[in-house]
Amino acid sequence: NSVVQPLLTDLYQVTMAYAYWKTGKMEDKAVFDLFFRKNPFRGEFAIFAGLGECVKFLNNFRFSCSDIAYLQEILPNVDQGFWEYLSQLDASQVVTMSAIPEGYVVFPKVPLIRLEGPLPVIQLLETTFLNLINYASLVATNAARFRITAGDGVQLLEFGLRRAQGPDGGLSASKYCYIGGFDGTSNVLAGKLFGIPVRGTHAHAFVNSFSSLDDELQVNPEAVLPQQPKLSFCQLAMSWLTKISPILNILEHETNKGELKAFLAYAYAFPRTCLCLLDTYSVIKLNLNICIFPFMDIKLGYPIIYTLDTQGIVVILHSLIYFTGLVTNCWNTQGTTFRVECCNGRNNSSLNFYTLMCYCFPHRSGLPNFLAVALALNEYGYRAIGVRLDSGDLAYLSRKCREAFVLIADQFESPWMKKFTVVASNDINEETLISLKEQKHEINSFGIGTHLVTCQKQPALGCVFKLVEVNGEPRMKLSEDVGKINLPGKKSVFRLYSEDGLAILDLIQLCSEKPPEVGKKILVRHPFIESKRAYVCPYKVELLYRDYWGNNGLTQSFPSLQELKKTASDSLKTLRQDIKRELNPTPYKVSVTNEMYNFLHELWLKYAPIGELS
Ligand SMILES: Nc1ncnc2c1ncn2[C@@H]1O[C@H](COP(=O)(O)OP(=O)(O)OP(=O)(O)O)[C@@H](O)[C@H]1O
Ligand SMILES: O=P(O)(O)OC[C@H]1O[C@H](OP(=O)(O)OP(=O)(O)O)[C@H](O)[C@@H]1O
Numbered sequence: 292n293s294v295v296q297p298l299l300t301d302l303y304q305v306t307m308a309y310a311y312w313k314t315g316k317m318e319d320k321a322v323f324d325l326f327f328r329k330n331p332f333r334g335e336f337a338i339f340a341g342l343g344e345c346v347k348f349l350n351n352f353r354f355s356c357s358d359i360a361y362l363q364e365i366l367p368n369v370d371q372g373f374w375e376y377l378s379q380l381d382a383s384q385v386v387t388m389s390a391i392p393e394g395y396v397v398f399p400k401v402p403l404i405r406l407e408g409p410l411p412v413i414q415l416l417e418t419t420f421l422n423l424i425n426y427a428s429l430v431a432t433n434a435a436r437f438r439i440t441a442g443d444g445v446q447l448l449e450f451g452l453r454r455a456q457g458p459d460g461g462l463s464a465s466k467y468c469y470i471g472g473f474d475g476t477s478n479v480l481a482g483k484l485f486g487i488p489v490r491g492t493h494a495h496a497f498v499n500s501f502s503s504l505d506d507e508l509q510v511n512p513e514a515v516l517p518q519q520p521k522l523s524f525c526q527l528a529m530s531w532l533t534k535i536s537p538i539l540n541i542l543e544h545e546t547n548k549g550e551l552k553a554f555l556a557y558a559y560a561f562p563r564t565c566l567c568l569l570d571t572y573s574v575i576k577l578n579l580n581i582c583i584f585p586f587m588d589i590k591l592g593y594p595i596i597y598t599l600d601t602q603g604i605v606v607i608l609h610s611l612i613y614f615t616g617l618v619t620n621c622w623n624t625q626g627t628t629f630r631v632e633c634c635n636g637r638n639n640s641s642l643n644f645y646t647l648m649c650y651c652f653p654h655r656s657g658l659p660n661f662l663a664v665a666l667a668l669n670e671y672g673y674r675a676i677g678v679r680l681d682s683g684d685l686a687y688l689s690r691k692c693r694e695a696f697v698l699i700a701d702q703f704e705s706p707w708m709k710k711f712t713v714v715a716s717n718d719i720n721e722e723t724l725i726s727l728k729e730q731k732h733e734i735n736s737f738g739i740g741t742h743l744v745t746c747q748k749q750p751a752l753g754c755v756f757k758l759v760e761v762n763g764e765p766r767m768k769l770s771e772d773v774g775k776i777n778l779p780g781k782k783s784v785f786r787l788y789s790e791d792g793l794a795i796l797d798l799i800q801l802c803s804e805k806p807p808e809v810g811k812k813i814l815v816r817h818p819f820i821e822s823k824r825a826y827v828c829p830y831k832v833e834l835l836y837r838d839y840w841g842n843n844g845l846t847q848s849f850p851s852l853q854e855l856k857k858t859a860s861d862s863l864k865t866l867r868q869d870i871k872r873e874l875n876p877t878p879y880k881v882s883v884t885n886e887m888y889n890f891l892h893e894l895w896l897k898y899a900p901i902g903e904l905s
């Protein structure tokens with residue numbers, strides 16, 4: 292990413308670097324920790340992401356001549372020697388970096404990255420590192436939460452590019468949502484750059500662009516067919532529509548023929564992967580109960596006519612009042628309710644009424660149109676894929692679609708139709724996913740954009756970058772708020788596991804301490820609350836840090852996106868279910884050793900001034 296370069300930083304990093312240089316601190320050996328203090332999304336875990344980009348940044352960390360020229364322009368009173376120092380800076384010789392592997396589940400206060408090197412150099416890395424880690428980890432965590440909520444049985448597609456925070460936000464979202472548990476993206480550039488599977492359907496504009504049915508499409512059969520269809524593709528679809536209409540309880544003429552043409556055109560272009568967006572006009576017909584309200588509309592002097600749709604929602608059909616003939620007709624049935632859904636010519640008066648309704652609201656029924664096209668396509672040897680729903684009650688409509696698939700499949704001995712994919716989109720968030728599950732949806736794939744990529748529930752992860760040691764001396768930033776105090780010194784982190792493979796806790800200790808041992812009981816402590824302590828006898832001990840950058844640059848090859856995705860999924864499996872649940876999750880324990888506890892508290896007392904009360 293060409294935007295990631297040394298000047299992608301805050302000015303104060305450069306001014307501090309100069310002041311360090313000017314005061315002879317450029318060889319001071321510093322240790323910095325990068326960590327966050329609070330889990331995002333009211334959850335109890337995060338997924339660590341963005342590390343690979345930090346490594347790339349270190350690899351390319353050099354101020355160019357034009358960078359130096361620009362800095363000279365904005366900082367005119369700086370000594371020439373500093374610019375010479377900056378222009379020969381290179382992270383490869385002087386910086387070392389240890390970190391938790393990218394994709395791991397991580398927790399507050401645990402240093403995710405530990406950087407060591409000359410004070411001004413590490414200082415110059417702060418903003419860029421935070422920028423690379425914060426959004427990546429936040430959006431990967433968001434994706435992981437959507438995955439946990441949706442379950443493993445559904446496909447999750449990231450549809451967020453159009454709503455993302457600029458081009459880089461969009462690309463990063465696609466990349467890190469994939470690591471966090473999404474199956475694919477609609478973002479074509481992300482597919483090209485990162486090898487993420489790209490997927491997509493079609494938009495409402497495509498349906499809207501067709502207004503009538505003509506008969507121009509000649510589909511080439513998939514294989515040599517035993518019997519070539521006698522009708523054209525459009526005629527076939529129309530004949531199927533005639534056959535399925537009574538089964539679906541609709542009138543053939545009430546489906547929108549522009550929409551039918553759009554589906555035919557899409558099927559013609561993609562006979563093997565035809566997936567149609569059903570809700571441009573209406574997914575299924577309204578199951579109408581037409582009533583004449585026993586009141587006159589005072590202004591117009593006509594009765595008010597209303598309908599109840601299948602969900603019991605009252606739709607007032609004001610437009611009907613203009614059909615005087617109709618109103619006269621129904622005036623006689625004033626106050627009564629009559630169903631017109633099964634009116635296939637059997638009841639003339641209600642048929643007139645209903646036909647007129649169709650005239651008022653003629654654009655219905657994406658579902659019958661799709662089924663007609665799928666059945667026509669089948670006659671050429673192709674199987675359609677399914678449908679997308681992008682508005683309305685997604686649980687209800689998905690169930691209705693599935694019912695119709697099964698009904699038609701049984702009727703025409705086409706069992707493959709039962710398995711049509713239902714894709715749902717439209718402003719979906721974690722809560723919607725939970726609710727849809729409770730409502731027993733029949734959705735196979737969710738297309739999720741806005742809430743996922745903008746992380747609407749929490750738009751930033753508060754990773755910070757703190758100095759913890761200079762020339763072997765621990766450093767500590769104090770705060771009134773205990774949660775904001777950072778753990779001083781150069782530290783190691785171990786993850787302790789129980790016999791069932793689940794993580795028990797993360798243990799932070801000083802690098803000088805002996806690592807915990809398998810099968811050996813150790814005392815672990817809450818870093819700040821004295822009374823909170825426990826003994827643990829780990830079944831497995833994992834040193835969380837790996838060396839990513841040594842004195843000669845990169846120390847190991849970096850995993851592929853696919854591997855990072857697997858790491859995240861495996862790491863999440865080591866977390867207890869109650870830690871991952873959406874509502875009131877249990878906090879995961881982050882502990883310190885007894886030695887670390889004493890070290891921290893002695894230093895705390897040393898740094899905290901004793902006040903005087905008067
Ligand atoms: N069964 C359901 N349970 C809970 N939430 C749902 C369900 N179906 C859809 N939703 C969500 O409800 C919201 C409906 O949005 P909105 O009110 O804009 O409806 P819409 O169908 O898009 O309407 P319009 O067609 O007017 O745009 C969306 O966020 C959608 O994800
Ligand atoms: O709702 P989100 O979670 O952000 O998911 C992405 C949305 O983007 C598209 O809508 P848009 O109205 O932009 O275009 P469309 O014509 O394809 O629906 C799509 O239909 C989704 O509704």
Ligand SMILES: O=C(O)c1cccnc1
Binds near residue numbers: 490493
């Ligand atoms: O392919 C789709 O259906 C899609 C892609 C991006 C946004 N909304 C929908």
Ligand SMILES: [Mg+2]
Binds near residue numbers: 681717
């Ligand atoms: Mg939409």
